[in-house]
Amino acid sequence: MQTRLFHIIFRMTVGVILAVNPIQTLAETIEETVIVADRIDTSSQSLAVSVNVIDRKLMEALGSATLPQLLKTQVGISTTQTGGLGAVSGTRVRGQDGFRTKVLLDGVDISDPSSPQIGPRMEHVLSGSLDRIEVLRGTQGLLWGADAGGVISLTSRSGGADASLNIDVERGGYGFESETLTAASGETTVGEATLLINKVALEGFNARLDDTVLADRDGYDNDSYHLSYTSPEWQGWSATLIAREVDAQTDYDLCYTSAFGISNDCTDDYKNDSQNIVINHSDDSSQTRISWSESTSERAYATDGAVGFSTQGHNDQLTAMHSRKVGDAFRVTVGVDLDEQGYDDGFDQRSRDNNAAYANLQRESNDLIVSGGIRVDDNDDFGRHTSWRLTALTPTAFDGISAKAAIGTGFRAPSPYEIGYNTGPWAFSPATDSPLKEERSEGWEIGLRDVTGAVTWDLTYFNQQITDAIIFDLVNYSGYVQIAGESESTGIEASVDWQLAERFSVGGFVSQLDAEDSQGARLPYRPELTMQLNARYNDGDSSWMLIARHTADRVDEFGSALSDYTVMDATFSRKVTGSISLSVRAENLTNQAYTDIAGYRSPRRALYVGVKLAI
Ligand SMILES: [Ca+2]
Numbered sequence: 001m002q003t004r005l006f007h008i009i010f011r012m013t014v015g016v017i018l019a020v021n022p023i024q025t026l027a028e029t030i031e032e033t034v035i036v037a038d039r040i041d042t043s044s045q046s047l048a049v050s051v052n053v054i055d056r057k058l059m060e061a062l063g064s065a066t067l068p069q070l071l072k073t074q075v076g077i078s079t080t081q082t083g084g085l086g087a088v089s090g091t092r093v094r095g096q097d098g099f100r101t102k103v104l105l106d107g108v109d110i111s112d113p114s115s116p117q118i119g120p121r122m123e124h125v126l127s128g129s130l131d132r133i134e135v136l137r138g139t140q141g142l143l144w145g146a147d148a149g150g151v152i153s154l155t156s157r158s159g160g161a162d163a164s165l166n167i168d169v170e171r172g173g174y175g176f177e178s179e180t181l182t183a184a185s186g187e188t189t190v191g192e193a194t195l196l197i198n199k200v201a202l203e204g205f206n207a208r209l210d211d212t213v214l215a216d217r218d219g220y221d222n223d224s225y226h227l228s229y230t231s232p233e234w235q236g237w238s239a240t241l242i243a244r245e246v247d248a249q250t251d252y253d254l255c256y257t258s259a260f261g262i263s264n265d266c267t268d269d270y271k272n273d274s275q276n277i278v279i280n281h282s283d284d285s286s287q288t289r290i291s292w293s294e295s296t297s298e299r300a301y302a303t304d305g306a307v308g309f310s311t312q313g314h315n316d317q318l319t320a321m322h323s324r325k326v327g328d329a330f331r332v333t334v335g336v337d338l339d340e341q342g343y344d345d346g347f348d349q350r351s352r353d354n355n356a357a358y359a360n361l362q363r364e365s366n367d368l369i370v371s372g373g374i375r376v377d378d379n380d381d382f383g384r385h386t387s388w389r390l391t392a393l394t395p396t397a398f399d400g401i402s403a404k405a406a407i408g409t410g411f412r413a414p415s416p417y418e419i420g421y422n423t424g425p426w427a428f429s430p431a432t433d434s435p436l437k438e439e440r441s442e443g444w445e446i447g448l449r450d451v452t453g454a455v456t457w458d459l460t461y462f463n464q465q466i467t468d469a470i471i472f473d474l475v476n477y478s479g480y481v482q483i484a485g486e487s488e489s490t491g492i493e494a495s496v497d498w499q500l501a502e503r504f505s506v507g508g509f510v511s512q513l514d515a516e517d518s519q520g521a522r523l524p525y526r527p528e529l530t531m532q533l534n535a536r537y538n539d540g541d542s543s544w545m546l547i548a549r550h551t552a553d554r555v556d557e558f559g560s561a562l563s564d565y566t567v568m569d570a571t572f573s574r575k576v577t578g579s580i581s582l583s584v585r586a587e588n589l590t591n592q593a594y595t596d597i598a599g600y601r602s603p604r605r606a607l608y609v610g611v612k613l614a615i
């Protein structure tokens with residue numbers, strides 16, 4: 001059924017392509033800038049690295065409630081979820097585990113140091129609170145001190161020049177409810193303030209196939225708040241203050257009672273508070289940014305209603321960055337990052353510092369843009385680590401087509417939790433034989449792309465390795481150990497977007513990935529083939545989007561093949577008055593049954609209706 005629908009959609013899309021004269025429209029090109037590549041606003045036309053961008057318009061067209069659902073529509077990124085919305089998600093950029101990806105919200109590292117491997121809780125980031133998502137894929141996150149999983153940079157929603165009030169309400173399948181309120185003062189003589197309240201709740205479905213006795217629905221609740229204030233600009237200077245809170249509860253299956261029995265009545269409570277102050281200065285030739293932030297995360301796990309385990313983690317950061325044009329051709333960017341991370345699990349408290357300095361030099365001429373960067377990190381736990389990156393972009397003999405190349409290194413510091421476990425009472429040899437060092441990664445990519453016309457496309461080949469990966473010792477259960485050797489991923493990413501008419505575009509991607517551990521065994525849950533086809537229309541009053549995504553050639557953690565699947569999503573929205581619009585959307589339109597993680601159910605078809613009020 002789903003294959004037939006996929007073909008119908010494909011034929012419809014091709015039909016429209018043939019019916020529309022591509023010469024009649026060339027979408028007005030507004031120069032887009034991204035920050036995730038170089039830590040300063042960089043024109044997307046001059047990028048030599050691979051970046052995904054999801055702006056507010058695309059988020060609204062997609063309609064999904066949380067970050068992992070948005071990310072899985074992007075080339076080079078795959079996600080898995082142990083059940084429904086809010087369940088623990090694995091988001092993999094180029095096949096790397098999520099704990100190797102740095103996630104920043106308004107420049108603040110939102111990773112949770114109380115997690116075993118500092119995995120950022122991406123499932124708790126609500127799309128209603130975001131303006132923009134940028135993902136830098138691969139081992140190119142030099143300036144951020146990132147590892148092979150790249151960098152996800154998120155920007156919170158904030159108001160525009162005029163005062164505004166937005167209320168979005170949506171109801172849908174599996175008892176889904178969502179309300180988002182955004183109130184913005186607009187730019188006034190005393191500055192601009194935005195308040196955002198975002199609530200999502202879900203009754204859910206029974207997550208595990210073997211939960212046949214209790215058979216409870218595993219639901220989700222997330223209340224997120226955000227308050228920001230930006231001062232008026234004075235001689236190029238401005239300051240932004242942001243405070244936010246996320247309070248989420250997820251029900252799940254399979255946890256342990258104090259007597260080591262198995263229960264399916266399990267709850268995971270997560271709370272994160274963060275504040276940051278950013279001081280910005282910019283003029284024609286330079287940008288300066290100084291920021292201070294603190295983030296506290298609390299987690300509590302309950303079995304049969306009784307809390308069995310709770311931890312608290314904190315992340316404090318002070319960063320300063322300055323970027324300046326030197327002469328006509330050069331730009332130099334320098335900065336320092338001072339971080340303190342710690343956790344407290346009731347038995348053990350740990351805290352450690354990581355101080356880093358970096359510099360990046362870029363030379364731009366008509367026929368070549370090259371950059372070289374270096375970063376030195378000094379960590380309390382493992383000492384010094386130096387990483388570097390080189391990039392190049394050059395036009396080819398074919399009009400509009402550029403060739404790009406990048407090579408770089410990255411690292412992941414052993415987390416305070418991993419170090420604390422190994423120095424604690426439960427660890428023994430071989431985990432205690434030698435102190436944990438950083439994991440190291442190295443990667444390169446080459447490609448061709450054209451971002452200048454109505455048809456934009458990108459073709460990239462990449463290769464990356466991780467050396468001395470840290471894993472839990474599953475042979476002796478002695479603690480965290482470092483695996484000698486290199487795990488390797490290689491792949492090809494091809495994406496295209498065709499603006500067929502001013503209001504209508506089609507696009508898609510094909511991504512091929514081979515990911516192996518240091519023994520040459522295939523890594524689980526990394527699809528070797530991912531394909532997507534999408535069509536999008538927007539005339540200002542009504543808009544729709546159709547997406548079909550195909551996932552193929554995967555294995556589970558035991559090496560067993562998982563079946564291929566195609567899932568389709570559709571959204572439609574229409575303005576009914578100047579300030580009110582109505583929307584309907586369907587996730588898994590063809591009601592495809594599929595397995596994301598072995599042993600867990602995946603959501604079937606769910607329909608949603610929504611009302612948006614904008615004043
Ligand atoms: Ca259940």
Ligand SMILES: [Ca+2]
Binds near residue numbers: 254
């Ligand atoms: Ca449960």
